[in-house]
Amino acid sequence: MGAKAKISWPLxxxxxxxxxxxxxSDGESSRYEQExxxxxxxxxxxxxxxQGRHASLRRCDLTxxxxxxxxxxxxxxxxxxxxxxxxxKCQKNGRPDSDYEKWRWKPDGCTIPRFDALxxxxxxxxxxxxxxxxxxxxxxxxxxxxxxxxxxxxxxKMVTYHGPAxxxxxxxxxxxxEFCWAPxxxxxxxxxxxxxxxxxxxxxxxAKYWRGVDVLVFDSAHWWTHSxxxxxxxxxxxxxxxxxxxxxxxxxxxxxxxxAKWIDLNLDPRRSRVFFRSMSxxxxxxxxxxxxxxxxxxxxxxxxxxxxxxxxxxGVLRRMRFxxxxxxxxxxxxxxxxxHPSVYGRSIGxxxxxxxxxxxxxxxxxxxxxxxxxxxxxxxxxx
Numbered sequence: 180m181g182a183k184a185k186i187s188w189p190l191x192x193x194x195x196x197x198x199x200x201x202x203x204s205d206g207e208s209s210r211y212e213q214e215x216x217x218x219x220x221x222x223x224x225x226x227x228x229x230q231g232r233h234a235s236l237r238r239c240d241l242t243x244x245x246x247x248x249x250x251x252x253x254x255x256x257x258x259x260x261x262x263x264x265x266x267x268k269c270q271k272n273g274r275p276d277s278d279y280e281k282w283r284w285k286p287d288g289c290t291i292p293r294f295d296a297l298x299x300x301x302x303x304x305x306x307x308x309x310x311x312x313x314x315x316x317x318x319x320x321x322x323x324x325x326x327x328x329x330x331x332x333x334x335x336k337m338v339t340y341h342g343p344a345x346x347x348x349x350x351x352x353x354x355x356x357e358f359c360w361a362p363x364x365x366x367x368x369x370x371x372x373x374x375x376x377x378x379x380x381x382x383x384x385x386a387k388y389w390r391g392v393d394v395l396v397f398d399s400a401h402w403w404t405h406s407x408x409x410x411x412x413x414x415x416x417x418x419x420x421x422x423x424x425x426x427x428x429x430x431x432x433x434x435x436x437x438x439a440k441w442i443d444l445n446l447d448p449r450r451s452r453v454f455f456r457s458m459s460x461x462x463x464x465x466x467x468x469x470x471x472x473x474x475x476x477x478x479x480x481x482x483x484x485x486x487x488x489x490x491x492x493x494g495v496l497r498r499m500r501f502x503x504x505x506x507x508x509x510x511x512x513x514x515x516x517x518x519h520p521s522v523y524g525r526s527i528g529x530x531x532x533x534x535x536x537x538x539x540x541x542x543x544x545x546x547x548x549x550x551x552x553x554x555x556x557x558x559x560x561x562x
Contacts, residue, residue: 239286239287239288239289240286240287240288241286241289241291241557241560242286242507242508242510242511243286243287244284244285244286244287244511245284245285245287245478246282246283246284246285246476246511246514246515247282247283247285248278248281248282248283249281249282249283250281252280252281252282252283252548253280253281253548253549253552254293254294254326254548254552254556255325255326255329255548255552256329257270257271257325257547257548258271259329260324260325260328260329262321262324262325262328262338262347263321263325263547264317264321265524265525265526266520266524266525266541266544267318267321267520267524267544267545267546267547267549268546268547269520269521269523269524269546269547270546271526272520272523272524272525272526272527273523273526273527274520274521274523274546276474278474278475278517279474279515279517279518279546279549280546280548280549282475282476282515283553284511284553284556284557291553291556291557291560292556292559292560293556294326294552294555294556294559296326296327296329296330297330299326299327299559300327300330300331300349300352300354301352302562303352303354303393303394303562304352304353304354305352305353305354306354306355306393306394307354307355307357307391307392307393307394308323308354308355308356308357308392308393308394308396309344309357309358309359309388309389309392309394309395309396310323310356310357310358310359310396311358311359311361311364311385311389311395311396311397311398312359312360312361312362312364312397312398312399312456313360313362313398313399313400313401313402314362314544315398315401315459315543315544315545316358316396316398316456317358317360318544318545318547318551319396319456319551319554319555320356320357320358321547321551322547322548322549322551322552322554322555323356323555323558324347324356325547325548326552326555327349327356328347328349331349331351335349335350335351336348336349336350337350341388342388343359343360343361343385343388344357344358344359344360344388345357345358346358357392359385359388359389361385361399362399362401362402362411363377363399363402363403363411363434364382364385364397364399364434364435364437364438365377365378365379365380365381365382365385365434365437365438366378366381366382366383366384366385367411367412374413374414375411375412375413375414376412376413376414376415376416376421377411377412377414377415377416377430377434378416378417379415379416379417379430379433379434379437380416380417380418380433380437381437382437382438382441383441386441386445390445392451393450393451393452394451394452394454394562395446395451395452395453395454396454396455396456396506396558397438397453397454397455397456398455398456398457398458398459399431399434399435399438400457400458400459400486400488400492401458401459401461401543403427403428403430403431403434403488404427404488415430417433428487428488428491431488431491432491432494432495435491435492435495436495439495439496439498439499439501439503442499442501442503443499443500443501446501448501448502452504452562453501453502453503453504454503454504454505454506454558454561455492455496455503455504455505455506456506456508456554457489457492457505457506457507457508457509458486458488458489458509459508459509459512459543459545460484460486460509460512460513461542461543462513462516462519462542463540463542463543469540469542470516470517470518470519470521470540470542471521471522471540471542472521473516473517473519473521474517475517476514476515476516476517477513477514477515477516478514479514480510480513480514483510483513484513485509486509489507489509492505493505504561506554506557506558506561508553508554508557511553512550512554515549515550516542518545518546518549518550519540519541519542519543519544519545519546520541520544520545520546521540521541521542522538522539522540522541523546524539524541524544
């Protein structure tokens with residue numbers, strides 16, 4: 180009996196310890212799920228993981244669908260949003276039609292929830308959101324700010340500027356929606372004799388603004404294909420090597436690889452979510468269309484155009500350790516040849532309207548309200 184008693188006490192303590200640790204582990208797992216799971220992404224099956232909380236969106240391809248006319252759109256009144264730049268205020272600039280504001284993207288098999296500013300701000304409380312890229316990303320930033328700003332009292336919102344970055348701040352929510360100008364992501368510098376050098380292997384001067392951000396949305400595409408007199412650089416530099424000419428997609432891959440290495444080394448997927456928005460299409464001479472006087476979306480493509488940047492981007496993302504989600508907006512936006520400012524990127528008077536076809540037509544940026552609002556509704560779902 181004595182020997183039996185000696186064995187039972189250690190066994191009892193061992194069982195008690197196992198029971199205690201098991202319960203402790205369950206508690207930690209529950210807390211982790213509540214606070215961190217929504218900020219992690221799975222590299223192999225991002226969309227099912229991210230959309231797991233939305234039963235209607237599970238297994239839904241957000242990129243495949245059609246534009247449907249919706250009288251309840253647009254999502255905001257541009258006259259009440261003071262953050263729009265002149266170039267995107269197409270109605271105020273004299274555009275005679277407004278139906279381009281009323282098209283909603285309907286994916287096959289599901290519906291994207293209507294953007295709810297209060298719900299979005301509630302989820303983004305005490306978080307920084309930063310959109311990084313070129314002027315079309317600035318286009319998207321203005322859209323996102325307009326989507327949320329109407330529910331915030333005037334005295335409780337502000338825009339601040341710091342270097343190449345600007346930030347809309349919702350003070351009561353401690354939420355910051357920021358834009359950082361970095362069209363190449365890597366560094367473009369003016370150096371000896373005013374020559375512009377694009378450093379394919381340097382990024383820290385831009386990336387220092389991205390540290391500590393909770394949600395990062397990147398784009399980089401258009402500036403890599405500027406050529407001849409429109410080129411943005413005089414030389415390309417990669418380490419100690421300098422080039423006056425390089426295949427644009429080779430340069431693009433090198434620049435993206437530098438960005439990818441920075442993300443892998445400097446960001447923690449438990450703290451930050453990273454998206455890369457695909458190329459916004461242009462409806463100009465590059466693909467045979469003009470956007471002037473276009474009044475409704477295309478219904479389909481007989482031969483969908485895949486920009487050369489997209490396969491390069493996909494290849495770089497596949498090689499990354501950090502789970503970056505590719506937000507592909509290229510095809511759905513390509514259907515919207517009606518959504519650009521065209522000649523209404525500036526104010527046009529009655530007399531000028533008689534000769535409007537002679538003016539420069541912007542078929543790259545987007546009128547607001549308009550197509551970038553849909554990008555942000557998709558981003559809201561993915562968050």
